[in-house]
Amino acid sequence: MDDDGQNPPEILPKLIQYAQDNDTEVVYTYYRKKKHSFFRNLGSKFANWCATITLKKPKDLYLSSFKLIKRRVINEIMKYQGSYPYIDGLIFFYTSKIAKIEVPHNSRKIGKSNYNIYLLLKLWSNIIFNFSIYPIRFALLLGLFFFVFAVSYSIYTIYERLFLNSSMPIGYASLIIIILYFFSLTLIFLGIIGEYVGRISMNINQKPLFSILEKYEKN
Numbered sequence: 001m002d003d004d005g006q007n008p009p010e011i012l013p014k015l016i017q018y019a020q021d022n023d024t025e026v027v028y029t030y031y032r033k034k035k036h037s038f039f040r041n042l043g044s045k046f047a048n049w050c051a052t053i054t055l056k057k058p059k060d061l062y063l064s065s066f067k068l069i070k071r072r073v074i075n076e077i078m079k080y081q082g083s084y085p086y087i088d089g090l091i092f093f094y095t096s097k098i099a100k101i102e103v104p105h106n107s108r109k110i111g112k113s114n115y116n117i118y119l120l121l122k123l124w125s126n127i128i129f130n131f132s133i134y135p136i137r138f139a140l141l142l143g144l145f146f147f148v149f150a151v152s153y154s155i156y157t158i159y160e161r162l163f164l165n166s167s168m169p170i171g172y173a174s175l176i177i178i179i180l181y182f183f184s185l186t187l188i189f190l191g192i193i194g195e196y197v198g199r200i201s202m203n204i205n206q207k208p209l210f211s212i213l214e215k216y217e218k219n
Contacts, residue, residue: 001065001066001067002065002066004108004110004111005106005108005109005110006105006106006107006108007029007065007066007103007105007106008103008104008106011029011066011103011104012068014101014103015027015029015067015068015101016068018068018099018101019068019070019099022099023097024097024098024099025069025070025072025073025095025097025098026067026068026069026070026073026091026095026097026098026099027067027068027098027099027100027101028061028062028063028064028066028067028098028099028100028101029064029066029067029100029101029102029103030061030062030064030100030101030102030103031062031064031102031103031104031105032102032104032105033105034105046120046124047063047120047123047124047127048062048063050124050127050128051063051088051089051127053132053134054127054128054131054132054134055088055089055092055127055131055132056092057088057092058098060100061098061100062100063088066103069091072213073091073094073095076090076093076094076211077090077091077094082130084126084130086123086126086127086130086131089126089127089130089131093211094211095211095213133194133195133198133199136191136194136195136197136198137191137194137195137198139187139190139191139194140187140188140190140191140192140194140195141191142187142191143184143185143186143187143188143189143190143191144184144188145184146180146183146184146187147181147184147185147188149180149184150177150180150181150183150184153176153177153180154177154180154181157176157177
């Protein structure tokens with residue numbers, strides 16, 4: 001929970017009771033109305049949108065800092081040795097037993113938030129680049145799209161030069177085709193190289209393939 005008083009401590013027993021009564025390992029909170037500034041709310045929405053795409057977070061789940069995490073998941077999170085930890089990203093590595101409950105959100109009574117554009121950008125970059133290789137794959141898909149476009153436009157340009165507009169300047173068609181092919185191939189090869197780099201990054205981050213929930217030992 002945050003230390004600014006906006007998360008009411010008296011709600012803690014409710015979180016604990018909910019986790020005990022339900023088969024869940026993480027209980028997030030959400031608010032009917034967040035009493036933050038417009039800029040802070042906008043940043044939170046964008047961060048949640050990034051998490052939905054990159055971490056496959058359920059769309060209706062708000063990644064609040066006010067949450068309960070059971071000891072098993074905490075122990076798994078503490079094994080992370082990377083330089084850019086992001087607790088919510090690590091939670092989705094180790095469990096799918098996640099729930100949410102609505103709680104009130106208090107106004108800040110003293111001081112002001114330390115969040116600024118730099119910290120928000122740092123949070124977004126952690127979500128996008130440290131726990132996902134989607135940006136790399138987007139470059140590869142963009143390259144493939146432009147390659148298909150280059151092939152289509154090449155056919156159209158040659159057809160136009162031969163049958164529709166014989167007065168087209170000499171060299172125009174070949175120049176356009178060469179530029180399109182080289183541009184698309186550059187993106188494709190960057191995407192392929194990036195895929196290797198992304199997999200190296202995932203290995204360095206020690207992203208688990210599975211997480212053990214319970215052990216059964218023979219007496």
